[in-house]
Amino acid sequence: MIKNNNLVLVTNNEIVETLKNKCQESSITFLFPVKDFCVGMPCFEIEEIKEESYIYINRILDKEGINNFKKLLKNLPSNIKGIVFDDIGILNILIETKSKLTKILFLSHSNCNYETINSFLEYADSVVISTDITKEETEEILKKAIKPLVLYAFGHVAIMYSRRTLLTNYNNHFKTNIEKETTLEESISKKSVKAIENNYGTMIYTNEPFNNLALQNSSNIFYNLINTLFIPTEDIIKILNNNTDNFEDKYPYKYLSEEETIFRIKEERP
Amino acid sequence: MIELLAPAGNLERLKIAYLYGADACYIGGYRFSLRANAINFSNSELKEACEFAHNLNKRVYVTVNIVLHNKDLDGLKEYLEELADIGVDAIIISDIAVIKIIKDNNIPLEVHISTQASTLNAEAALFYKKLGAKRVVLAREANREDIKDIKDKTGLDLEGFIQGAMCTSFSGKCVLSNVFTNRDANRGGCAQICRWTFDIENEREPFSMTPKDLNMAKYIEDMINIGVNSFKIEGRMRSVYYIATIISEYRKIIDKIKMHNLKLNDILYSNDIMNRCANRESAPQFYDKFPSDKEQYYLGRTEESNQDFLGIVLESSDNEILLEQRNYFKIGDVVEFFGPNMEPFTYTITKIYNENHENIDIARHPRMLTYLSGLPKMSKGSMMRLKVFDKSNYL
CATH class of the missing domain: 3.20.20.70 (Aldolase class I)
Incomplete structure (x- = not known):
């Protein structure tokens, strides 16, 4: 059986140390969200990152942000080996500067087909396959991709990214003091989502983690991406040690992978 | 450009x-x-x-x-x-x-x-x-x-x-x-x-x-x-x-x-x-x-629908227009016409005719055809709306 490597998105130093101690370190590449370049999770100062690792940038960058990224790139420590990012501007800079970093494009909610992914693979080393497609669509993409891809294997999925500070705005409007991380429950369906805000915007996540581990041993995978945000560390350890026997019961949520989405609610005219 | x-x-x-x-x-x-x-x-x-x-x-x-x-x-x-x-x-x-x-x-x-x-x-x-x-x-x-x-x-x-x-x-x-x-x-x-x-x-x-x-x-x-x-x-x-x-x-x-x-x-x-x-x-x-x-909007927001759009001009001669009704209007209403290549102008409805040129007081049926008279020639597609704002108040 293929044993693919794991790209583990971490949000605090404690989990890094624990995983290093309790998991087979050779199968883990840590992915660190960088302060001022990420929304929706606790972040690291670049100086805090000691391991050979990748950095994560999920912000859509404005003029100031893209200029700051150029400065970051110039001063990047040598232990940073790769970068996972959402903004196409970053891709352009990495191409223009002939950066040696491993470039992984995580264009959230895009990259839903093999043609698009193969187009981006002309410029990037790998691409994170969209989570918004069915298992069958993912399998077809893996089969037809010209380079190994990153599979979002486990974790809460970011389902909305706003530039607005929505929780702060709520506090200001109603003179309340809710935390910058909270749960929102839709008033009628009673479905919940998680919201996290910082100065750069608000990210909304699924309330449950997407368990996509069934595909983790597929062919043509560069990394399995494990997002540790909101997940108990002991369960991350189990995933990384391949000890997930009861996970289908504990984490049954399959996100959008089991049913095709619809988009036309009336018939086409003849 | x-x-x-x-x-x-x-x-x-x-x-x-x-x-x-x-x-x-x-x-x-x-x-x-x-x-x-x-x-x-x-x-x-x-x-x-x-x-x-x-x-x-x-x-x-x-x-x-x-x-x-x-x-x-x-x-x-x-x-x-x-x-x-x-x-x-x-x-x-x-x-x-x-x-x-x-x-x-x-x-x-x-x-x-x-x-x-x-x-x-x-x-x-x-x-x-x-x-x-x-x-x-x-x-x-x-x-x-x-x-x-x-x-x-x-x-x-x-x-x-x-x-x-x-x-x-x-x-x-x-x-x-x-x-x-x-x-x-x-x-x-x-x-x-x-x-x-x-x-x-x-x-x-x-x-x-x-x-x-x-x-x-x-x-x-x-x-x-x-x-x-x-x-x-x-x-x-x-x-x-x-x-x-x-x-x-x-x-x-x-x-x-x-x-x-x-x-x-x-x-x-x-x-x-x-x-x-x-x-x-x-x-x-x-x-x-x-x-x-x-x-942003919160509950209690101001979002009022209105029925300002009263009709669209289908035909126009020198003195009369054929108008397709889009919302209720009646004799006495003060309305405004606006359209391609013309300055909006105000008009008070004094007479309404149905499609058989019979006098009526109210255009109440959706998309009914009506004739209005005493109007200048205007382009097909011009529109009649309720007059709410008066440009002269902004001068």
């Missing part, structure tokens, strides 16, 4: 948009377009739209802007070839697979990058420029400095939204609809979950993330000065009345800017007309500042 760009969900709206002053329209075919539930255009209607526009020396852009799934690739090349044969002036895309197909097959189509790509910086725009894009539709989150920087560093044609509904999210970065309703936001099925309300534990007030609409009327001149070329109105699902009203007001603003005689009062009047037509409050949003709760 300065262009006023209108949405059009069908042929009727497209023709109205051009008549009221749009330089270009953006429209969608039956497939590959993000407003899957608009009426949209068949291939023969796309052809008719292009012929109509080109006869007026105007342009047509076709949205091919869904996020493509594997099976959406079927028929895409053929569709793009058909669009090229039809003679559309450009396509608006968000998925670079479309560019690859165009290049690989030498399909002669101009490419504009959709706002779905959320282009907020010059480096991203340069990437698309290298791929062959002629124009970028700016992210709605772009502020003045971002836009100026993109223009200065790329020289690309820039298209910016100036009026209409806003997504809460960066465009293309939201799948709330997929998760809550299984309707695919990025393939045209958005159920607008961001306009629903949510509860927060232990908090009395419901949480809302709904933004007010965008309105850039007071910044159009500044946008022109920093290099925006195309001024885009949101709303392919909007009515003919909305399109006519919004396009005619922005047409006047742009023309007055060109003539160097735009005054603040003109903008205030136009904004009152437009806000009433849109039924929602509007604001410049990100252009001039970072938006706060003041640019």
Whole structure:
């Protein structure tokens, strides 16, 4: 059986140390969200990152942000080996500067087909396959991709990214003091989502983690991406040690992978 | 080049948009377009739209802007070839697979990058420029400095939204609809979950993330000065009345800017007309500042529908018009006519005739045909609305 490597998105130093101690370190590449370049999770100062690792940038960058990224790139420590990012501007800079970093494009909610992914693979080393497609669509993409891809294997999925500070705005409007991380429950369906805000915007996540581990041993995978945000560390350890026997019961949520989405609610005219 | 760009969900709206002053329209075919539930255009209607526009020396852009799934690739090349044969002036895309197909097959189509790509910086725009894009539709989150920087560093044609509904999210970065309703936001099925309300534990007030609409009327001149070329109105699902009203007001603003005689009062009047037509409050949003709760809606918001749109002119002679009723009106109502190439004017209804030229007091039936007399000749497609604002109060 293929044993693919794991790209583990971490949000605090404690989990890094624990995983290093309790998991087979050779199968883990840590992915660190960088302060001022990420929304929706606790972040690291670049100086805090000691391991050979990748950095994560999920912000859509404005003029100031893209200029700051150029400065970051110039001063990047040598232990940073790769970068996972959402903004196409970053891709352009990495191409223009002939950066040696491993470039992984995580264009959230895009990259839903093999043609698009193969187009981006002309410029990037790998691409994170969209989570918004069915298992069958993912399998077809893996089969037809010209380079190994990153599979979002486990974790809460970011389902909305706003530039607005929505929780702060709520506090200001109603003179309340809710935390910058909270749960929102839709008033009628009673479905919940998680919201996290910082100065750069608000990210909304699924309330449950997407368990996509069934595909983790597929062919043509560069990394399995494990997002540790909101997940108990002991369960991350189990995933990384391949000890997930009861996970289908504990984490049954399959996100959008089991049913095709619809988009036309009336018939086409003849 | 300065262009006023209108949405059009069908042929009727497209023709109205051009008549009221749009330089270009953006429209969608039956497939590959993000407003899957608009009426949209068949291939023969796309052809008719292009012929109509080109006869007026105007342009047509076709949205091919869904996020493509594997099976959406079927028929895409053929569709793009058909669009090229039809003679559309450009396509608006968000998925670079479309560019690859165009290049690989030498399909002669101009490419504009959709706002779905959320282009907020010059480096991203340069990437698309290298791929062959002629124009970028700016992210709605772009502020003045971002836009100026993109223009200065790329020289690309820039298209910016100036009026209409806003997504809460960066465009293309939201799948709330997929998760809550299984309707695919990025393939045209958005159920607008961001306009629903949510509860927060232990908090009395419901949480809302709904933004007010965008309105850039007071910044159009500044946008022109920093290099925006195309001024885009949101709303392919909007009515003919909305399109006519919004396009005619922005047409006047742009023309007055060109003539160097735009005054603040003109903008205030136009904004009152437009806000009433849109039924929602509007604001410049990100252009001039970072938006706060003041640019959002919470419960208790002011969103009033009205019945201002009273009718559309089907025929006009020297003294009489044939009007198709769109909302109830009666003798004694003070109304206003507005239309292509004419200044709005006030009219008090003293007589109404039905289609048999019989006197009636009230036009109460939807789409009933009525005759009104004592009116100057005006273009087919002119409209009658309830008079709410008096321009003289703004002078």
